[in-house]
Amino acid sequence: MNQITINGVAHTVGDEERALSLLEYLRERRFLTGTKNGCEKGLCGSCTVVVDGKALRSCRIPVEKALGASVVTIEGMEGPGGEPHPIQQAFMDAGAIQCGFCTPGMVMSAYALLLRDPDPSRDDIRKALKGNLCRCTGYQQIVDAVRLAAKVMREQALPVEAGCLPRR
């Protein structure tokens, strides 16, 4: 197995790429630079992507370990017309973005949470996002944003996966 699926598109991983971290592979080989490199030590969560439904820090996973997996990055969240995913929209509506550096990782952690729980409590959200650091917002608005996204998707019967369409 030498393939990895990213945002619905299968890619062949070359032998010389197998030792790269998933973060390096996404940013430097696939040019998906929405996934941020904040520390490369597993400490900040800015590199979070969703691998087979779970939020993981891409700086800590060799791409070799993700072969055969399906990875969703922040670029895979938008809809077919480029519209933001309801989670992204809720971050904007709730004022949960300041400098924005942590936001892709926050959105991906929130996405993994909402895939398994469409109505998480504020505590559930804090737990799911505890590995994602933000230097700007104070976290309150981020929790508000995830609650808002969950509410919008429940009320409008939107599938959480709605934005994850094949793209290059």
Ligand code: FES
């Ligand atoms: S860049 Fe991966 S946890 Fe900070």
Ligand code: FES
């Ligand atoms: S918005 Fe700046 S680090 Fe979170």
